[in-house]
Amino acid sequence: MHPKSFSDLMRLAHGFESAKIFLVANDLGLFRLVGEGSTAGVLAETLQLDERALGILLNALVALGLLEADGQTFKNTHLGRTYLASEDRRESIFKHIHRCWESWNNLADVLCHGQPDEVREEQFLHNTQDWNREFIRGMEDVTRDLAPQVVSKLKLTSPRHLLDLGGGPGVYAKAFLQCYPELEKVTIFDLPMAIDIAKERLDGYQRIGNVRFSEGDFRYDHIGSGYDIIWISQIFHSQDERGCQKLIDKAWNALLPGGTVYIHDFLLDDTKMAPVSAAIFAVHMLVMTERGRTYTGSEIGTWLEERGFIDVFQDVVSEETAIVAAVKPS
Template sequence: MARIEREWSTKMQNKNKTSKEADPSVIMEMNTAFWISRTLQVANELEIFTKLSGKCLALEDAAKAIEIPPRPAEMLLNACVALGLLEKENGCYKNSNLSEKYLVKDKPEYFGYMIAHGVQLSEYWSKLGEVVKNNKPIEHSAPFEDEETARMFTLAMHSGSTPTAKALVDFIPLPHTPIKLLDVGGGSGVISIKLAEKYPNISAVVFDTPNVCKVAQEFINQSPASNRIKTYAGDYTKELPKGFDVVILSNILHGKGVQNCISLLKKVYESLNQSGLVIILDFLLDDDKCGPVFPTLFALNMLIATPEGGTYSGAEIKQWLEDIGFNNIKKEPLIGNTSMVLGVKGKNDRNKNLF
């Protein structure tokens, strides 16, 4: 998606510079962009990449493996080759490196749950016209309403959060003194897990709903740092435990309106020890709110799914933090569409050199 966004942006800029007449080809590409997502989603549903893992199959054998007729198999497989998801050598199909790493079930970085979540999002987005006219989200089940729904949602978010967690661990050098970390709305706990695995001085708490905490515990149990990571089931909009040195909000603020964001950040401030560090990870808008492409579109996603949610600029979040009492506030790009805002509680600058 990020590559497509860059290509659209580059094409539009180049055409504006070199052509006296507007060229509708970019509009055509935008209009048919869902072809790409549906091709990926159907290939994932058929488990093509799992069934081709470690193999190179001729068309007839591949069609049998994925249990569809040869004619649609050839079209679908060729489309996957064109998209860089498969490779074709001497008439045989095999996974690309990308698919082998991220689209094969049971591999550590399997992304298929997020793709399956995208199918549900496609259904929601079909009602965008209705939503923008009425300024009301669509009616849908809360993702944490029952155990199975919470599990599938958490697995999907785990897929998306794993690269972010790895990037954060590489980016931010925490001190080697004892650190108590609170991961608010921590989902699968992947950020806490990655940080605790790197820093033996960290003890972490993953705070989320009871059904999500059950899934997080499964991931925690697989970690060598499991003895230093706990779950805390509750409602973070009502209370947060206190006495922490670092509090993380990863993809939390976009689900809330401005006043609820500020209210939560005040709770974070009270949760932190003096000189404690808040780390906010989210899809941040430019200050004029007209880009980048993904955060602007994700704002519409929140319009569809939540009563008040949206995406915010780094400048907006910085102002909220300053008004609450945070200092040494910085905005930094992290990975892909994710940026972060960091701030220190109080005027002590002990943590300012971390970023």
């Protein structure tokens, strides 16, 4: 909601404080450690922290509704038990967001130079440290509910071999296989570290026999061929205009005649000033990547038509995301 008063501006400016309290608590694993109930003293000893300082943080977490208190005993809320403390908790996405904070601190500098000094995306592509694992696991946290919802909206007719380009942890691959029993093969193409995680995550999945894993860098490597569907989800925003056009070109070459490419992302409307989530994500890409941003459906549609695709169409597929799709003529 747009700020309408001085109080609203104050609330907006103070927003980072609550976010920091939550993100530090998540990094510490506090929600997991609180379990069925614990005190500041026990938690401080476990984590080797200052008891007074931790007590202040715990009180603030209760004030924010992120923990509950029974006297001096802190407990998880239902939300905390479900998403932050359970076996299949979703803490990775919040760890990832917290690490991105460092890059956001450089926003003013990025505005001077046009791009970050230390480009996270490049770090991401060339190392395999925890940061990147957290990022890929974070993608899993976010798409676990989203992917089945998005995939069921696509209404594919008789798909056979689908390429999930930059498929990350494999959540979309799984959603496609669940939703379309007639799919014979889903190929996940991604960087080696992401493919490792996808393999881990899909281990034991009943349709694993229908999954192919392909390691490579989509900017330079061959992405295969003979696909009737290519799914490119949350990739375009990390590329500049030329990078997006090159991916469209690769998709063209990899698709069978009559095949369809789907580009799924946070799309801006033609003003580039809305919706708010896509406009903010453009700034996120400004601080995180060399030349990434969010795009309008019309920009992507124009590139697709320039390459020769036909029947370009757009659709909103979730609260914050949309697709642009197009067909390679038969």
